[in-house]
Amino acid sequence: MTLLAFDWAFVIEKLIVIAIIVFASLGIALYTTFGERKVAAILQDRPGPNRVGPFGLLQPLADGLKLIMKEEIIPNASSRWLFILGPGLAMTASLMTCAVIPWGTALHLFGRTIELQVADVNIGILYVFAVVSMGVYGIMIGGWASNNKFSLMSALRAASQAISYEIAMGLALIALLMTTGTLSLKTIVADQVAGHYWNVVYQPLGFLIFFICAMAECNRTPFDLPEAENELNFGYHQEYSSMKLGFYLFAEYVNMIMSSAIMASMYFGGYDLPFFNESSVAPNIAAMIGVGTLLIKIVLFIFLFMWIRWTIPRFRYDQLMNLGWKKMIPLALFNMLLTGALILSKL
Amino acid sequence: MNLLEILFYVLSAFALVSAIMVLVSKNPIHSVLWLILVFFAISGHYILLNAQFLAIVNIIVYAGAIMVLFLFVIMLINIKKDSEPQKHLYVKFIGVIAGGSFLTLLISLVKQSMPLVGKNVLLKEGSIGLIHPLGKALFTDYVVPFEISSVLFLSAMVGAVLIGKK
Numbered sequence: 289m290t291l292l293a294f295d296w297a298f299v300i301e302k303l304i305v306i307a308i309i310v311f312a313s314l315g316i317a318l319y320t321t322f323g324e325r326k327v328a329a330i331l332q333d334r335p336g337p338n339r340v341g342p343f344g345l346l347q348p349l350a351d352g353l354k355l356i357m358k359e360e361i362i363p364n365a366s367s368r369w370l371f372i373l374g375p376g377l378a379m380t381a382s383l384m385t386c387a388v389i390p391w392g393t394a395l396h397l398f399g400r401t402i403e404l405q406v407a408d409v410n411i412g413i414l415y416v417f418a419v420v421s422m423g424v425y426g427i428m429i430g431g432w433a434s435n436n437k438f439s440l441m442s443a444l445r446a447a448s449q450a451i452s453y454e455i456a457m458g459l460a461l462i463a464l465l466m467t468t469g470t471l472s473l474k475t476i477v478a479d480q481v482a483g484h485y486w487n488v489v490y491q492p493l494g495f496l497i498f499f500i501c502a503m504a505e506c507n508r509t510p511f512d513l514p515e516a517e518n519e520l521n522f523g524y525h526q527e528y529s530s531m532k533l534g535f536y537l538f539a540e541y542v543n544m545i546m547s548s549a550i551m552a553s554m555y556f557g558g559y560d561l562p563f564f565n566e567s568s569v570a571p572n573i574a575a576m577i578g579v580g581t582l583l584i585k586i587v588l589f590i591f592l593f594m595w596i597r598w599t600i601p602r603f604r605y606d607q608l609m610n611l612g613w614k615k616m617i618p619l620a621l622f623n624m625l626l627t628g629a630l631i632l633s634k635l
Numbered sequence: 636m637n638l639l640e641i642l643f644y645v646l647s648a649f650a651l652v653s654a655i656m657v658l659v660s661k662n663p664i665h666s667v668l669w670l671i672l673v674f675f676a677i678s679g680h681y682i683l684l685n686a687q688f689l690a691i692v693n694i695i696v697y698a699g700a701i702m703v704l705f706l707f708v709i710m711l712i713n714i715k716k717d718s719e720p721q722k723h724l725y726v727k728f729i730g731v732i733a734g735g736s737f738l739t740l741l742i743s744l745v746k747q748s749m750p751l752v753g754k755n756v757l758l759k760e761g762s763i764g765l766i767h768p769l770g771k772a773l774f775t776d777y778v779v780p781f782e783i784s785s786v787l788f789l790s791a792m793v794g795a796v797l798i799g800k801k
Binding site (some may be wrong): 418440443 | 664668671687688691692694695698699700703704706707710711765766792795796799800
């Protein structure tokens with residue numbers, strides 16, 4: 289039985305890490321929906337959800353229960369399998385990103401060193417980029433399978449938006465990779481912990497471009513053209529009901545968490561707590577502090593996403609394309625040239 | 636059979652079945668979706684060959700960008716299964732000739748590869764597919780073609796923006 293002769297403890301350890309990360313992301317996403325409503329309420333000067341449980345804290349559970357209990361409707365004219373596949377793909381693609389995010393330094397438990405990262409592949413960032421480019425399929429397939437012209441329009445919009453902003457995002461990434469010299473997210477974070485400054489100091493323009501593109505890839509307002517209510521009714525998830533609709537709405541929040549985690553890791557030091565010497569405490573405690581720091585950074589980024597959503601109105605479609613092709617791409621190219629020139633002048 | 640061989644056969648079967656489904660699907664959208672699965676299976680083969688960079692770029696470029704455009708175009712012109720026009724006889728005839736010549740090419744390739752029978756592919760070995768050796772090779776041995784094609788891509792992108800400006 290050479291087939292089964294691999295390190296089972298390693299497999300179990302990884303499975304536990306994966307389970308914790310996935311369920312933690314889903315849990316955070318659950319409460320991000322609550323946070324979104326509260327932030328919107330504060331910005332619009334009203335109390336927000338406060339009926340279910342203390343301070344309305346059980347509201348997301350009530351929402352989830354409601355979505356599950358609702359009747360499931362699959363339109364007769366839809367392509368049945370693709371209609372079911374759409375929301376599943378959206379959710380899978382958004383959760384897959386968490387595989388390469390370094391959530392902290394290693395934990396030492398039961399005589400084992402447990403890395404708080406599912407896979408340290410040497411192409412980490414490219415993996416993230418690939419998963420992001422997969423993300424649009426959920427919307428496209430769902431929108432087409434609904435057999436509804438509004439959904440189809442929305443799917444087409446989503447595709448063109450994703451493609452347009454991926455180019456600028458990739459160019460911003462290239463500039464970052466020129467300064468870091470590695471594709472592995474773990475090494476990028478470790479370099480920032482060891483070095484003096486976070487990458488955002490070296491790449492302020494690159495971060496701005498990446499942030500805007502991340503917002504566009506998450507379909508957040510002002511970039512939520514695919515679900516513009518006043519033009520397309522409800523966009524690609526118009527025909528969806530029950531938990532399938534829930535998956536689409538939820539995938540957006542998971543996407544937001546993942547892009548926040550990626551931005552925090554790439555530009556803001558990841559699990560690095562500033563002005564704090566990690567070696568002054570026990571390694572396990574330092575790792576937990578690191579995880580906490582990354583989570584706080586993620587929450588701050590999510591708040592920024594929400595703040596922008598409830599402040600800025602939606603773009604018109606031609607404005608969106610103008611911004612993507614005529615402003616972001618030239619700016620990203622300029623950033624790349626500038627970075628190259630600076631690196632050359634330092635040599 | 637070790638784990639790698641099992642993975643190889645599973646991936647091969649996956650690629651072949653998906654590729655056949657691309658051909659037999661009546662609906663063009665289904666064909667495109669099956670084609671995406673073919674690309675994933677091929678990327679799995681690249682990973683087995685320890686070519687992680689190639690695998691991920693295959694997914695980014697083909698599955699992530701080109702196939703999205705394919706889907707986009709097919710959705711945009713909205714081909715219906717029943718309204719597909721009947722093809723002329725001579726179009727079918729040309730199709731048979733083109734397919735036949737491609738089949739001859741494939742058969743000659745298979746015939747040339749006969750000395751490989753009984754030899755195993757080195758799985759999980761070699762480092763040319765990893766990003767550092769690949770980058771070194773691209774920027775030393777192949778720097779001129781690499782730079783020329785980069786400029787070509789960049790000018791294509793600028794051209795697209797310029798056409799969009801009109």
